[in-house]
Amino acid sequence: MDFYRKSLTSLPCTVYPSPFTENKMSQDFFSDSQKADIVKAIQAAERNSSGEIRVHIEKICTTENVLDRAAEVFVSIGMNNTAQLNGVLFYLSVDDHKFAVLGDKGIDKVVPADFWESTKILLKTHFSQGLFAEGLVKGIHSAGEQLKHFFPYQSDDSNELSDDISFG
Numbered sequence: 665m666d667f668y669r670k671s672l673t674s675l676p677c678t679v680y681p682s683p684f685t686e687n688k689m690s691q692d693f694f695s696d697s698q699k700a701d702i703v704k705a706i707q708a709a710e711r712n713s714s715g716e717i718r719v720h721i722e723k724i725c726t727t728e729n730v731l732d733r734a735a736e737v738f739v740s741i742g743m744n745n746t747a748q749l750n751g752v753l754f755y756l757s758v759d760d761h762k763f764a765v766l767g768d769k770g771i772d773k774v775v776p777a778d779f780w781e782s783t784k785i786l787l788k789t790h791f792s793q794g795l796f797a798e799g800l801v802k803g804i805h806s807a808g809e810q811l812k813h814f815f816p817y818q819s820d821d822s823n824e825l826s827d828d829i830s831f832g
Contacts, residue, residue: 723759
């Protein structure tokens with residue numbers, strides 16, 4: 665957890681407008697079709713890389729700082745246990761209107777200095793227009809390109825983590 669605490673200030677988080685006018689569960693944030701598109705994007709990104717990408721959605725962020733909560737989720741779903749420390753988590757807190765993108769040590773030390781900021785801007789641009797699924801798909805694609813470049817697929821690679829969206 666020390667890495668995540670030390671690196672949190674350089675990783676993105678922001679507030680976005682909520683598309684909900686009523687109280688909904690985090691599982692209802694996306695339609696089944698949108699969930700399928702997000703999972704397909706994860707699978708496509710991971711097909712070309714040894715990296716692991718996850719999306720986690722919660723109704724409410726249980727900590728004051730969204731990055732602290734994203735770091736907790738990162739560890740709780742085992743993203744810190746990948747062989748090459750190259751996991752990327754896209755975290756959304758629906759009712760709090762916050763998100764964070766967290767990369768493990770392996771990817772964080774090799775991506776361009778502006779990668780996390782540009783990913784934040786990409787997501788924020790889409791999210792501010794209510795295009796949450798589209799923004800995630802594009803963000804996942806961007807992370808996948810970096811993973812492909814720095815952690816190309818090897819014949820003995822295995823899918824270390826589920827590609828499914830997790831919910832809190």
